[in-house]
Amino acid sequence: MDNGQKSVAEAKDAPSxxxxxxxxxxxxxxxxxxxxxxxxxxxxxxxxxxxxxxRDFETCKIxxxxxxxxxxxxxxxxRYVLGMILRQEGEIQGSLQMFQxxxxxNPINVxxxxxxxxxxxxxxxxxxxxxxxxxxxxxxxxxWEILHNQGVCYMHLKxxxxxxxxxxxxxxxxxQTVTYMELGRVxxxxxxxxxxxxxxxxxxxxxxxxxxxxxAL
Numbered sequence: 001m002d003n004g005q006k007s008v009a010e011a012k013d014a015p016s017x018x019x020x021x022x023x024x025x026x027x028x029x030x031x032x033x034x035x036x037x038x039x040x041x042x043x044x045x046x047x048x049x050x051x052x053x054x055r056d057f058e059t060c061k062i063x064x065x066x067x068x069x070x071x072x073x074x075x076x077x078x079r080y081v082l083g084m085i086l087r088q089e090g091e092i093q094g095s096l097q098m099f100q101x102x103x104x105x106n107p108i109n110v111x112x113x114x115x116x117x118x119x120x121x122x123x124x125x126x127x128x129x130x131x132x133x134x135x136x137x138x139x140x141x142x143x144w145e146i147l148h149n150q151g152v153c154y155m156h157l158k159x160x161x162x163x164x165x166x167x168x169x170x171x172x173x174x175x176q177t178v179t180y181m182e183l184g185r186v187x188x189x190x191x192x193x194x195x196x197x198x199x200x201x202x203x204x205x206x207x208x209x210x211x212x213x214x215x216a217l
Contacts, residue, residue: 110139144174
């Protein structure tokens with residue numbers, strides 16, 4: 001696995017690759033349960049989340065097993081968290097299966113589909129990742145991460161024109177340092193040094209602006 005594939009993680013951990021990770025803009029929800037059961041499910045979701053952020057993965061796995069038994073394997077959040085744990089343990093194929101199952105339980109939750117895409121990317125299956133990101137984009141057309149990640153996939157496929165288009169669109173939606181760096185990298189791969197320099201200069205100006213904003217706060 002090359003460096004680009006290895007660095008699929010949170011942007012802060014990987015300045016040169018697909019971004020997105022354990023943080024969720026849409027919390028995976030329980031699919032099954034009566035009104036009387038919902039508070040119990042919510043409490044277990046919260047308990048699972050707390051153990052996960054503490055990286056107490058063994059306790060998480062015990063809770064997940066209980067939750068799946070109690071819900072006849074219909075607990076979306078349990079499968080999502082198990083997918084995140086397996087990924088961090090290096091079991092990428094197993095994590096992909098968990099995210100796929102979560103997506104089947106709740107196909108309108110874009111976070112499930114984004115994690116399916118990232119798993120494909122980690123496995124070096126860039127075309128499969130692009131297919132999943134395209135599905136995610138239908139649900140969240142203004143998500144800069146999806147567009148950024150499509151651009152990175154196209155870059156690995158050496159489809160540099162499409163990579164530039166996606167990365168530029170991501171920057172228009174939400175300027176991010178990691179996207180500037182990837183866009184510059186694509187220009188360098190094309191041996192377009194002048195365009196790469198322009199992008200990196202824009203990245204420096206953006207970083208300075210961000211620093212000024214932090215100082216003002």
